[in-house]
Amino acid sequence: MKAIEVAAVAGVHLFESTPYADERGFFCRTFDADVVRSVGLDPDAFVQDSLSRSVRGVLRGLHLRSGAGEAKLVRCSYGRIFDVVVDLRPESPTYLSRGIFELSDDTQTTLYIPAGCAHGFQALSEIADVSYRIDRPHDPSEDVTIAYDDPELAIPWPLPVSSMSERDRQAPSLAEVLKNVLSHPIPSHNVPPHEES
Template sequence: MKATEVPEIAGAYLFEPTPYADERGFFSRTFDVDVVRSVGLDPYAFVQDSLSRSVRGVLRGLHLRSGEGEAKLVRCSYGRIFDVVVDLRPDSPTYRNVATFHLSDETQTTLYIPAGCAHGFQALTETADTSYRIDRPHDPTEDVTIVFDDPELAIPWPLPVTSMSQRDREAPSLAEVLKHQEK
């Protein structure tokens, strides 16, 4: 497994496994304490694992947490997703940068998203399972959502949206969220 910095988002990493494939299929290590530690992250900081299943065209996000934020490891364990990270850390050298990724079950690549970044994804296959490893227990009172089609972000979502939560559909703009956070 190797770790690669994401240049568009300071502190973000891609963890790319080296699967062993043969006639039975493949075996792949998807988390390695030593590799995570080698880039300065605490592998034992992650306290919650979650899984979402989406169908083609479903869009989830853009989500982040207020307060201390939430760092997470995200991997598409089945299918393919178009994944988006927006850096919303005012002190970051990559503040307001957007980075996009294609994550899939073929590569089993894991994306590390630092706390203070918004995250969302769209399912590209009929079924897409997305695994999350999060560094803080979820507190719904800290949930923040930004509208997925904010013109300031101009995210190039690859498919028409077939479904999303009411919370995501009614989300405020990036400007509104930032104005609220400054208070």
């Protein structure tokens, strides 16, 4: 397993696995504390694991948490997803930038998303299972949602939306969330300087 820094959003990393395939299927490591530690993250900070299952075209997001925020590791354990991270940390050198990724069960790549970044995805396969590992127990009172089709973000979702939650459907614009919900920024820790490549 190796860690790759993502230039588009400061502090985001991809943890690439190496699946070993044979006639039985494959085997790969999906979490390695030493590799996580090598990029300055505390592997013991993650306290809760969750799993979502979506059918093709389902869109979940854009989600983040208020208060102390929430860092997470996201992996598509089955199927394929179009995944988006939006940097909402005002002190970050990549503030309001977005990163777009395709995660799939072929690679089992894990995406690290720092606290203060919004996250969403759309299922590209008939079934997509997404595993989440978060660094604070979930508190629904801190849930924040941003409109997936906000024109300021102009995210190129690849499929028509087949289904989404009512909360996501009614989500406010990015401007409204920045003004009314995130007017007290989520603290982010260890935001690295951004270097243009």
